[in-house]
Amino acid sequence: MSARMRNQRLVALFAAGWALLNFPLLTLWDRPLTLAGIPLLPLALFVGWAVLIALAAWVAEAPEDEERS
Incomplete structure (x- = not known):
């Protein structure tokens, strides 16, 4: 997985956690x-x-994904 994809997934996970552990869903x-x-x-x-x-x-x-030349 590329660093950019990893960062995007972590940000999406943060947003999902924020939503799941916030008042309306609790x-x-x-x-x-x-x-x-x-x-x-x-x-x-x-x-x-x-x-x-x-x-x-x-x-x-x-x-990490291996770089192919």
């Missing part, structure tokens, strides 16, 4: 439910945050 998870004794909203925040970090690491660590 209200979807604000319910009086628990999963394994954990309230739904904190669980959704943690899982979303962990997925964003994993995706950012995957994009950042992707191998």
